[in-house]
Amino acid sequence: MRKRRITLAKVAAAFGYAFLYLPLVIVVVYSFNDSRLNAEWVGFTLNWYRTLFADDDMLVAARNSLVIGLCASAVSTVLGTMAGFAMHRWKTRVLPILVLTPIAIPEILVGVSLLIFFVLLNFTLGLVSVAIAHIAFCIGFVAIVVRARMAGMDESLTEAARDCGATPWQAFRYVTLPLIMPGVIAGALMAFTLSIDDFVITFFTAGAGTVTLPLQIYSMIKIAVTPEVNAVSTLLMLLTLLLIVIASRLSPSLLRSQESTP
Amino acid sequence: MPLLELRQVTRRFGDFTAVDHVDLAIDAGEFFTLLGPSGCGKTTLLRMIAGFEQPDEGQVLLDGVDLADSPPEARPVRTVFQSYALFPHMSVEGNVAFPLQMAKTPAREIPKRVAEALEDVRLTGFGRRYPHELSGGQRQRVAIARALVTHPTMLLLDEPLAALDAKLREEMQIELINLQKQAGITFVYVTHDQTEALALSHRIAVMNRGNVEQVDEPSKVYRFPKSRFVADFIGQCNLFSGTVAARDGGIVSIAVDALGTVRVATPSTIAPGTRASIALRPEQIRIGASQGDTASDNRFRGTVSDLLYMGDVTVYRVRTDGGAEVEALLANSQTGRAKFFEPGDAVEMDWPAAAGHFIED
Ligand SMILES: Nc1ncnc2c1ncn2[C@@H]1O[C@H](COP(=O)(O)OP(=O)(O)O)[C@@H](O)[C@H]1O
Ligand SMILES: [Mg+2]
Numbered sequence: 141m142r143k144r145r146i147t148l149a150k151v152a153a154a155f156g157y158a159f160l161y162l163p164l165v166i167v168v169v170y171s172f173n174d175s176r177l178n179a180e181w182v183g184f185t186l187n188w189y190r191t192l193f194a195d196d197d198m199l200v201a202a203r204n205s206l207v208i209g210l211c212a213s214a215v216s217t218v219l220g221t222m223a224g225f226a227m228h229r230w231k232t233r234v235l236p237i238l239v240l241t242p243i244a245i246p247e248i249l250v251g252v253s254l255l256i257f258f259v260l261l262n263f264t265l266g267l268v269s270v271a272i273a274h275i276a277f278c279i280g281f282v283a284i285v286v287r288a289r290m291a292g293m294d295e296s297l298t299e300a301a302r303d304c305g306a307t308p309w310q311a312f313r314y315v316t317l318p319l320i321m322p323g324v325i326a327g328a329l330m331a332f333t334l335s336i337d338d339f340v341i342t343f344f345t346a347g348a349g350t351v352t353l354p355l356q357i358y359s360m361i362k363i364a365v366t367p368e369v370n371a372v373s374t375l376l377m378l379l380t381l382l383l384i385v386i387a388s389r390l391s392p393s394l395l396r397s398q399e400s401t402p
Numbered sequence: 403m404p405l406l407e408l409r410q411v412t413r414r415f416g417d418f419t420a421v422d423h424v425d426l427a428i429d430a431g432e433f434f435t436l437l438g439p440s441g442c443g444k445t446t447l448l449r450m451i452a453g454f455e456q457p458d459e460g461q462v463l464l465d466g467v468d469l470a471d472s473p474p475e476a477r478p479v480r481t482v483f484q485s486y487a488l489f490p491h492m493s494v495e496g497n498v499a500f501p502l503q504m505a506k507t508p509a510r511e512i513p514k515r516v517a518e519a520l521e522d523v524r525l526t527g528f529g530r531r532y533p534h535e536l537s538g539g540q541r542q543r544v545a546i547a548r549a550l551v552t553h554p555t556m557l558l559l560d561e562p563l564a565a566l567d568a569k570l571r572e573e574m575q576i577e578l579i580n581l582q583k584q585a586g587i588t589f590v591y592v593t594h595d596q597t598e599a600l601a602l603s604h605r606i607a608v609m610n611r612g613n614v615e616q617v618d619e620p621s622k623v624y625r626f627p628k629s630r631f632v633a634d635f636i637g638q639c640n641l642f643s644g645t646v647a648a649r650d651g652g653i654v655s656i657a658v659d660a661l662g663t664v665r666v667a668t669p670s671t672i673a674p675g676t677r678a679s680i681a682l683r684p685e686q687i688r689i690g691a692s693q694g695d696t697a698s699d700n701r702f703r704g705t706v707s708d709l710l711y712m713g714d715v716t717v718y719r720v721r722t723d724g725g726a727e728v729e730a731l732l733a734n735s736q737t738g739r740a741k742f743f744e745p746g747d748a749v750e751m752d753w754p755a756a757a758g759h760f761i762e763d
Contacts, residue, residue, distance in 0.1 A: 299454055300487035302474040304548065305504035314500070318491045 171370035188371040201356035212274035213331035220282025221324050228290040243280040251344035265347025273345040274335040282327035289323025326387040333383045405430040410460035413446050420446045422612035433582050435591045437599040438609030444592040448558050452481045480549035482559040486541045488533040494544050495529035501552045519551040539570045556588045596636045608632045633681035643679040646672050653755050661726035665699045668760035679761040684731035686757035692750050699755040706747045
């Protein structure tokens with residue numbers, strides 16, 4: 141009985157993972173398929189990647205995504221680290237709620253409200269508004285990772301630094317920051333992937349002229365799912381995967397979300 | 403003027419008073435120990451001296467200057483934390499150099515100062531290692547080197563040896579005494595271990611529930627405890643309490659329940675009828691099969707009920723004919739004998755009036 145339940149669980153898990161990953165595998169496979177149609181396998185080719193790198197619209201979109209991603213991750217890392225530090229230092233209930241709520245709110249609401257916000261302020265929609273929007277939703281994620289890292293730190297180390305003559309800022313700069321650095325870097329990478337991948341919030345805050353990779357893919361798909369879309373999706377997937385692997389290496393608790401706050 | 407002075411220092415956590423109107427004066431060059439059971443407020447008191455906690459009432463004065471507005475980094479006081487609190491991302495050298503860097507010591511002077519500090523704690527050659535590559539005792543030494551490298555006026559040590567095993571602890575105790583003498587720095591040392599306090603200190607403050615019960619030299623604290631708590635906490639002690647029956651030329655007779663009349667020498671002018679106690683150390687009692695016919699201030703017969711063999715000495719618990727429990731101690735120094743009595747043996751105990759210590763309740 142016991143044994144059968146274990147096998148059942150395994151089969152269920154296998155189906156679950158297949159459901160998750162099979163579509164991704166199909167996209168990757170078709171990106172190398174020597175056919176305009178996503179139907180039968182014809183033969184291996186790198187043509188779609190060549191088309192991709194010759195497509196000016198796509199390159200502009202990629203550049204925009206990169207610029208926004210770098211800005212968003214840089215700024216949200218600084219602000220998120222500060223927020224994480226504050227959550228750790230002043231253990232009130234209010235701070236975590238303030239920082240974490242934006243993560244739980246449906247993205248479409250965040251998108252719409254940011255759009256209204258920008259319009260109210262008469263802010264021109266474009267690269268800057270998208271970057272600001274991304275910063276806003278990345279802060280919470282960075283803050284969680286940084287706080288988890290701080291929770292694992294010996295409290296007396298900061299006191300020892302002060303005892304050795306460091307001002308609060310020096311204690312943070314020379315002791316706290318180096319010790320939470322893996323968490324900060326993991327947070328930065330996470331922010332970057334979140335920004336690169338984001339569609340919904342970007343859609344609302346980009347305005348007419350500005351295009352990012354996910355927006356570009358969407359507009360191409362409206363006509364047909366071309367192998368070129370498969371190719372760019374594959375590259376995006378690869379980049380995301382790489383960053384996630386690096387981030388999880390630096391902050392193992394990320395993968396064990398249950399235990400991340402000891 | 404004392405180097406450090408605490409005046410009516412009080413610290414509360416909610417309704418709980420962790421440190422309760424403490425007055426202390428510590429002189430320059432002293433090895434001063436705060437001794438008391440766990441939870442009596444030793445760490446809290448130390449943290450107020452270091453500046454990590456603010457007193458709710460009272461003042462902390464260093465060289466006569468109130469420290470209320472000085473943050474920890476501005477106080478010429480260093481702490482050796484119980485957890486060592488070495489910076490894990492810095493090497494031993496990095497750790498020891500850190501206070502020098504914070505004090506803006508010229509960069510070319512730093513390596514020399516670090517080397518000297520490491521030499522003082524006998525860790526020359528360990529500079530490149532990281533804290534996780536060191537044993538507990540070595541980490542302890544790094545923590546001390548880091549604390550001493552800037553030559554502070556005062557070192558605060560919070561149970562620094564508690565995590566070490568007995569053998570290493572004894573070694574470190576001797577090293578601490580030598581370091582303190584050599585550096586001439588005032589030590590304020592926290593421990594719950596009375597033997598450690600007796601062995602290390604010039605003076606001991608015995609704490610109980612946030613209060614200082616007695617401040618004295620180790621031998622005085624041991625020999626003349628001011629309260630029942632101090633007598634009981636420092637070493638083994640028989641505590642007899644009863645009613646004062648008579649006072650006659652420096653000798654007070656107390657009627658102790660189940661034991662009988664016990665005579666104790668004291669200058670106290672206590673009135674008969676008052677409750678009082680006598681503290682009597684087990685090693686002050688003569689114990690034998692029979693003490694002969696010589697006159698004695700205090701003599702009681704009893705039966706050995708238990709014994710505790712400790713190697714160098716044996717503690718005998720004797721039940722007197724009246725039903726009182728008395729602990730007496732004999733050194734096992736006589737060759738060829740492990741112990742003198744067995745449970746059930748009839749014995750006679752005897753001590754002069756000057757052996758006990760009178761405590762007013
Ligand atoms: N930050 C704090 N909040 C609440 N209670 C505390 C705090 N720090 C210490 N206490 C309480 O104060 C008492 C004394 O603590 P402490 O000074 O650490 O004692 P000791 O060092 O003598 O063992 C303990 O009962 C402890 O629970
Ligand atoms: Mg303590």
